[in-house]
Amino acid sequence: MDASGLHKCLVSFNTFGVRGSPILRTLLTALGLGLAAWPLWRMSRATDGSVDAVAPVVTPAADQAGNVVVPFEIRLSSTASRLVLRDENAEILWQTDGPASSEFLAQLPRLPRQIAVEISWSGAPAPRYFAKLRLDVPARESLTHVFDASGDIDDLWELP
Numbered sequence: 001m002d003a004s005g006l007h008k009c010l011v012s013f014n015t016f017g018v019r020g021s022p023i024l025r026t027l028l029t030a031l032g033l034g035l036a037a038w039p040l041w042r043m044s045r046a047t048d049g050s051v052d053a054v055a056p057v058v059t060p061a062a063d064q065a066g067n068v069v070v071p072f073e074i075r076l077s078s079t080a081s082r083l084v085l086r087d088e089n090a091e092i093l094w095q096t097d098g099p100a101s102s103e104f105l106a107q108l109p110r111l112p113r114q115i116a117v118e119i120s121w122s123g124a125p126a127p128r129y130f131a132k133l134r135l136d137v138p139a140r141e142s143l144t145h146v147f148d149a150s151g152d153i154d155d156l157w158e159l160p
Helices: 003-015 022-044
Strands: 070-076 080-086 092-097 103-108 114-121 129-135 143-149 153-158
Touching (some): 070 080, 114 129, 129 153, 143 153
Antiparallel strands (some): 070 103, 080 092, 080 114, 129 143
16 A cells, blocks of 8 residues: 555544544443443342441351361272271371271361371272362361372371
8 A cells, every 4th residue: 555545544534433522422431331330239239238248257166175076078989997087196086997888977076287097998909099088177168188099098188
């Protein structure tokens, strides 16, 4: 394109520009934004009409000694003949002996700093075993850890 062709293109572009009063366009834009803000404001308010929606405070369940009871779930890749959970002082927090299922829902008497998991497997040997432990600590996010080994599991998990 030569210079005269470019000039003709720019001149024709300007003739198709937005027409009307800039003040009127500004008012219509402000009105459109205001109308869009109304539903957003209604959705963000609490249902009872209060402005500040506060989440309820969850107090963890505690035993008579004041320790927080921690529900947990453990899933195993195979049935276990023995399953023991110990704390950092090697005290037994929870255990099951004898043939067991592959999924348990129970509670720990307290939340330790470390959990030692000891699992002895029953049945035919597998190439790899695993156990997935999930702690549902009250007033916190759930903590999950997977233990795996080619034989019996004897592992330690340091909790965050």
